[in-house]
Amino acid sequence: MTRPMVAIRNVAKTFGTFQALDGVSMDVMPGEVTCLIGASGSGKTTLLRCVNQLNTIDSGAIWLDGELLGKAKRGDRLHRLTERAVSRQRLATGMVFQRFNLFPHMTALQNIVEGPVQVQRRPGREVRAEAMALLERVGLADKAGNYPSELSGGQQQRVAIARALAMRPKLMLFDEPTSALDPELVGEVLAVMRGLAETGMTMMVVTHELGFAREVADTVVYMDAGRIVEAGAPREVLAAPKEERTRTFLSKVLK
Amino acid sequence: MSGPGHSEPGRLEPGFSDLAGLPVARRLHWGRWLAAVLIVIALAYLVRAFAKGQIAWDVVAHFLTVPVILSGIWNTVLMAVLAMAVGIVLGIVVAIMRLSSNPVLISVAAGYAWLFRGTPLILQLLLWFNIALVFPVMGIPGIWTGKAVVIMTPFVSALLGLGLNQGAYTSEVIRAGIISVDAGQHDAARAIGMSRLHALRRIVLPQAMKVVLPPLGNEFIGMIKMTSLASVIQYPEVLHNAENIYYANSRVIELLIVAGFWYLLVVSILTPFQMLLERHFSRGTARPGA
Numbered sequence: 151m152t153r154p155m156v157a158i159r160n161v162a163k164t165f166g167t168f169q170a171l172d173g174v175s176m177d178v179m180p181g182e183v184t185c186l187i188g189a190s191g192s193g194k195t196t197l198l199r200c201v202n203q204l205n206t207i208d209s210g211a212i213w214l215d216g217e218l219l220g221k222a223k224r225g226d227r228l229h230r231l232t233e234r235a236v237s238r239q240r241l242a243t244g245m246v247f248q249r250f251n252l253f254p255h256m257t258a259l260q261n262i263v264e265g266p267v268q269v270q271r272r273p274g275r276e277v278r279a280e281a282m283a284l285l286e287r288v289g290l291a292d293k294a295g296n297y298p299s300e301l302s303g304g305q306q307q308r309v310a311i312a313r314a315l316a317m318r319p320k321l322m323l324f325d326e327p328t329s330a331l332d333p334e335l336v337g338e339v340l341a342v343m344r345g346l347a348e349t350g351m352t353m354m355v356v357t358h359e360l361g362f363a364r365e366v367a368d369t370v371v372y373m374d375a376g377r378i379v380e381a382g383a384p385r386e387v388l389a390a391p392k393e394e395r396t397r398t399f400l401s402k403v404l405k
Numbered sequence: 406m407s408g409p410g411h412s413e414p415g416r417l418e419p420g421f422s423d424l425a426g427l428p429v430a431r432r433l434h435w436g437r438w439l440a441a442v443l444i445v446i447a448l449a450y451l452v453r454a455f456a457k458g459q460i461a462w463d464v465v466a467h468f469l470t471v472p473v474i475l476s477g478i479w480n481t482v483l484m485a486v487l488a489m490a491v492g493i494v495l496g497i498v499v500a501i502m503r504l505s506s507n508p509v510l511i512s513v514a515a516g517y518a519w520l521f522r523g524t525p526l527i528l529q530l531l532l533w534f535n536i537a538l539v540f541p542v543m544g545i546p547g548i549w550t551g552k553a554v555v556i557m558t559p560f561v562s563a564l565l566g567l568g569l570n571q572g573a574y575t576s577e578v579i580r581a582g583i584i585s586v587d588a589g590q591h592d593a594a595r596a597i598g599m600s601r602l603h604a605l606r607r608i609v610l611p612q613a614m615k616v617v618l619p620p621l622g623n624e625f626i627g628m629i630k631m632t633s634l635a636s637v638i639q640y641p642e643v644l645h646n647a648e649n650i651y652y653a654n655s656r657v658i659e660l661l662i663v664a665g666f667w668y669l670l671v672v673s674i675l676t677p678f679q680m681l682l683e684r685h686f687s688r689g690t691a692r693p694g695a
Contacts, residue, residue: 204592233600241598251593255611255689265597268607297689310593317597 153216155180155321155352156201161210163196163376170196172376174210178321178369183353185363185384188373189399194356195248197373198323201354202245203236214242215320241270244314248326250306252298258285258309259294262316270317277316284312288342304335308342315346322346324355360403364388372396464659468650469666477643478667484642485629487564492571492628493621499576501605504583514576521573527634530566533557534638563635571628578620582613614686622679626672643667 154177163171171193178184186194199205201212203220212219219239221228231239252261262281266272285291288308290301298306307327314322324343328336340362347353347366357363363370363384370387372380372395380393391397417423468474502514521529536543537553544550586609594604636645647660 202596204595237595237598237600240596243596245592245596247589247593247596249589251587251589253590253593253608253612255686257689264607265599268603269598299690313597 152180154178155215156354157213159211161197161200161207161212163200163205163208169376171200174376174378176371176378176381178352178354180352181350182368183347183355183366184369184371185367186354186356186371186373187358187360187363192373193376194373195325198325198354198356202243202323203240214239241317242319243321243323244317244319245323246307246310246314246325246327248329250303250310252306252310254298257295257297258290258301261309262313265313265317281312281316284315288312302335303331304338307331307339311342320352322351322353324353324357326356326358328357328359358403360388372399374399461656461659464656465662468660468663473646473650474643474663474667477641477646478671480640481629481632481642482671484563484567484632484635484640485625488567488571489625489628491564491568492575495568495572496575496579499572500579500583503576503580518573518576521570526566526570526631527637529570530563530634530638533562533566534559559635559638559640562638563632563640567628567631567635571624574624575621578617578624579613582617583609585616586612611686615690618679618683618686625675629671630668
């Protein structure tokens, strides 16, 4: 059996008194696309942020490609990793945000080049060539010199995807990548994501686009109140949900 | 579109006269004219008063360019630039300390701002200048020591006093700038593997500059004039030198006008630089053509 790319076991997280995650366990296999669905506040975004260590988990454990995240076992104790070690672990994951979060003072190309050059210390010339290829891949080769404010939402999100890919991650995390877009711009971003899935990239996608989940996902996970209610192939979870809560959610979303 | 209540395009219903082609008359702003006339009269009266007053303009003209005044304004600008540099470096460090998650650093930063903002600048300058009364010898024991009277010259005392004081104020300006940057920018920077400080330097501070620069320009202009307080500790800036001259020749107003002229000139020269800096740091957000 192959080792999961992401293994999440019993993860809990509270913000103050709010229980965002309440004992979540799941696996994401290499090359798989997992879509997380559920109402807002159900914990799907928090789970994604915990995988990228933008939030620290209160209990439980997450392994990325076999490596325990955020902590290291020394003797019979777990020690929190230093900030530098956490930053290094983050290099294995690329993250795409709901609100794009492009760096507004840099052009599209500079946004993509920033991480590989500044963090990974790769040679600028090589990185720039690779960044141009990535821009080409997301269909924005002609926008390399444009600032984010000069791009549409869909274009910004495609640059953000290219920026994440430039780090050569093993895993891509998408946090509601189309929720902030005008309806007519959703398609172009989903098309890029679909293309990425076809290349065999392992992806965790928080989304409200059930059509995308149905077509692209290998696994759909429905979350509610910080727990996984139901998980399985899209034709099971989306077409024939076993749980009443899943049915209620789907009927609201599909209405 | 031709339901009731809608007129056909290009045709007006009865009761509406055709306004097309009529020129729009220019409005006469009586208030503006009146205000302008009154101000011109007031200005003319002021100019006349100064011209007929007891001011020897030839003395003003003479002292405007004497070496003592020129070296004074040079010392003023030098001190303002150096003290501001000290203030900005300190301000950035203290702002970062204040926003860190380390309670010790937070307390130190807060204590620093409290101490230096809570006491008058002139008192701080006098303290630094007279510190030899407390510590006759200063330095690092065993490595290097010196007599405080020798070390704490007016220049060093003024630089320390003005710089440390400025750092306390600047830290709050920088902190405001850092806070103003969207939290998503921190997330995005961390997501590409940047450490907190790296993200601050490459991503957050450049964006904070847009918010920081206007108040910082204010602070710098304030600093140019605050250097005049260093005259109390014998730092030879322009006001100090002007005073020394009028103690000798009693041309008080004339020399104050000379000093005032130079302050105004320096501030006028510096203001456009701020605009250039602001333009640089607003790249990516400036409206095209603006």
